[in-house]
Amino acid sequence: MMIRNIVLLCLVGSICIQCKSDKKSSPVKGEETLTVSSEFNFTSNPQEVPEQEIKTLEIGASAPNFKLPGVDGKYHSLSDYASAEVLVIVFTCNHCPTAQAYEERIKKITADFANQNVQLIAISPNSPLGLLYEELGYSDLGDTYEDMLIRAKEQDFNFPYLYDGDTQEVTLAYGPVATPHVFVFNKARTLEYVGRIDGSEKPGTANGEDLRNAITQILAGNPIDHPVTKTFGCSTKWGWKTKMRGRVDKQWAEKEVELTEMNIEEIKGLLKNDSDKLRLLNIWATWCGPCRLEYPDFIVVQRMFGARDFEFVSLSADNLSKKEDALKFLKKSQSAVPNYIATTKDKYELIEAVDPEWNGALPYTVLIEPGGNVVWRHQGEADFQELKRTIVDHKMIGRVY
Numbered sequence: 001m002m003i004r005n006i007v008l009l010c011l012v013g014s015i016c017i018q019c020k021s022d023k024k025s026s027p028v029k030g031e032e033t034l035t036v037s038s039e040f041n042f043t044s045n046p047q048e049v050p051e052q053e054i055k056t057l058e059i060g061a062s063a064p065n066f067k068l069p070g071v072d073g074k075y076h077s078l079s080d081y082a083s084a085e086v087l088v089i090v091f092t093c094n095h096c097p098t099a100q101a102y103e104e105r106i107k108k109i110t111a112d113f114a115n116q117n118v119q120l121i122a123i124s125p126n127s128p129l130g131l132l133y134e135e136l137g138y139s140d141l142g143d144t145y146e147d148m149l150i151r152a153k154e155q156d157f158n159f160p161y162l163y164d165g166d167t168q169e170v171t172l173a174y175g176p177v178a179t180p181h182v183f184v185f186n187k188a189r190t191l192e193y194v195g196r197i198d199g200s201e202k203p204g205t206a207n208g209e210d211l212r213n214a215i216t217q218i219l220a221g222n223p224i225d226h227p228v229t230k231t232f233g234c235s236t237k238w239g240w241k242t243k244m245r246g247r248v249d250k251q252w253a254e255k256e257v258e259l260t261e262m263n264i265e266e267i268k269g270l271l272k273n274d275s276d277k278l279r280l281l282n283i284w285a286t287w288c289g290p291c292r293l294e295y296p297d298f299i300v301v302q303r304m305f306g307a308r309d310f311e312f313v314s315l316s317a318d319n320l321s322k323k324e325d326a327l328k329f330l331k332k333s334q335s336a337v338p339n340y341i342a343t344t345k346d347k348y349e350l351i352e353a354v355d356p357e358w359n360g361a362l363p364y365t366v367l368i369e370p371g372g373n374v375v376w377r378h379q380g381e382a383d384f385q386e387l388k389r390t391i392v393d394h395k396m397i398g399r400v401y
Contacts, residue, residue: 042069044145046128046166049239056175056194059227063087063189064173068123068162069145071152076121076160078189084119086218087185088211090197091125091176094151096234097138099179101201101400103155105208106180109197109215110159118215123162124148125171125179130241132248133303135234138399140388143237150385168239178233184214192218195229202400252303255336259327261320262340267353270313270340272372277311278396280387283354283364285317286325290381291363295333297384302337304388309396316341317350317362367391 057064067077081087090106092099110120126143141147145163152161164170174183184193193214200206210229217224262270273279282298284291295314302312314335316326323341330339342350351360358364358379367376367390376390391397 040069040073040075042075042145044128044163044166046144047239048129048242049127049168049172051238051240052172054172054175054177054236054238056177056181057173057183057191059191059194061191063089063183063185063191064170066123066162066164066170066173068164068170070163071145071149071157071161076162081119081121083117085117085187086113086119086215087189088118088120088215089174089183089185090120090122090180091171091174091183091236092122092180093124093126093143093234093237094141094147095126095131095136095139095143096179097400098201098233100139101203102180102197102208103157104203105197105206107155107158109208109211112212113215116219118219120159121162122157122159123164123170125164125168125176126237127165127168127239127241129239130237130245132241132245133300134248134307135237136304137308137397138392140385140392171236176231176236178231178235180233181231182211182214184211184218186218193224193227196231201232252336253334255334257327257331257335257339259316259323259330259339259341261323261343262315263343264349264353267315267340267342267350270315271354271366271368271374273368273370275311276370277309278370278391278394279368280310280312280391281315281354281366281368282312283315283317283362285362286322286329287318288362292329294363294381294384295329295335297382299334299337301384301388301391305391305397310391311337313338314340315354317347319345369396 063078065078067075070076092102106120106122124143128142128144131143136142141151143165145165148161148163180197182193182195182197183191186192195210197211198206198209214224270281280301284295286292298312298314314330314337318326318341320341320343326341344350347360351358354364355366355374355377357377361379363381365378365382366374368374375394376387392399
């Protein structure tokens with residue numbers, strides 16, 4: 001019997017195993033969604049954008065107008081900041097490790113110039129359609145508007161954070177080539193500086209010197225020594241990258257999927273993890289509804305982090321007589337990872353071999369360091385936001401190059 005969002009009871013042989021769904025519709029599990037203005041009716045709808053030449057705004061150009069939704073539940077326009085002596089527009093995003101490395105510096109610059117009538121605005125330029133799973137290896141989030149809500153709240157951004165991922169009209173007008181890319185305008189909204197924040201990506205090695213200098217010189221009415229600098233970071237993800245995404249998805253779908261039998265001693269070896277990778281192990285079964293529903297998300301996690309020191313491994317708790325059914329499901333799920341099925345008929349033996357702290361409920365997931373130390377375990381449906389955050393914040397992975 002299945003009761004939506006409550007408790008599901010699944011039988012393994014003679015065992016009654018409880019599977020509980022704890023997924024919620026809010027952006028962050030267990031947290032309330034952002035309160036928005038009653039006039040704010042934005043719903044993101046990324047569009048494919050025709051491929052075109054990108055030209056970065058040149059010194060002396062006027063600031064292109066914009067009206068974009070922010071994470072504060074309001075629309076923001078260029079005219080909203082007409083009183084600012086200096087307007088700083090930073091094109092940045094969630095997923096890029098370079099962008100993440102500069103977040104604290106952007107917050108500090110915002111705070112340091114707050115009393116000098118300087119306004120800093122961040123715009124996420126990336127189209128969610130142009131972002132591959134394989135480009136998310138340094139983040140727990142993509143670049144959707146919904147993901148922006150999470151990142152802004154988690155990092156306590158003290159500046160407006162706006163979304164331009166649907167049509168990228170504003171991004172096309174400014175022409176940022178990477179994230180982060182900075183544009184600094186004077187009171188007349190004439191561009192006086194474009195380029196990098198500073199010359200050292202690693203957190204703690206610089207303080208936004210190039211951007212600070214540009215702001216200070218504009219406030220003083222002085223010319224900027226180097227008004228144009230090169231920038232470094234992840235390339236802007238344009239809405240015409242859909243063909244590339246299609247090719248990559250097709251390549252993944254065509255990978256071979258196999259299911260290997262594994263005895264108890266070999267299963268214990270999985271948990272000892274004698275590899276040099278952070279290992280995510282999910283125990284599932286074809287008859288377990290929550291297992292089947294969440295399984296595709298594990299494949300996304302593999303595609304995100306698989307190019308790094310990480311691997312996802314699946315272990316089926318189906319009876320061996322159901323091996324073909326399990327393999328059929330894995331193929332449908334494009335599970336091109338190490339897939340195993342336990343040969344033991346004793347489910348209690350399987351439980352003890354996997355984890356003495358596991359009470360037998362499916363699905364069950366553990367994250368294991370080389371050497372066997374379990375750094376994360378979860379019984380029931382996984383909170384994938386929490387899981388991805390745990391992986392990327394682990395010392396073996398990390399958010400910065």
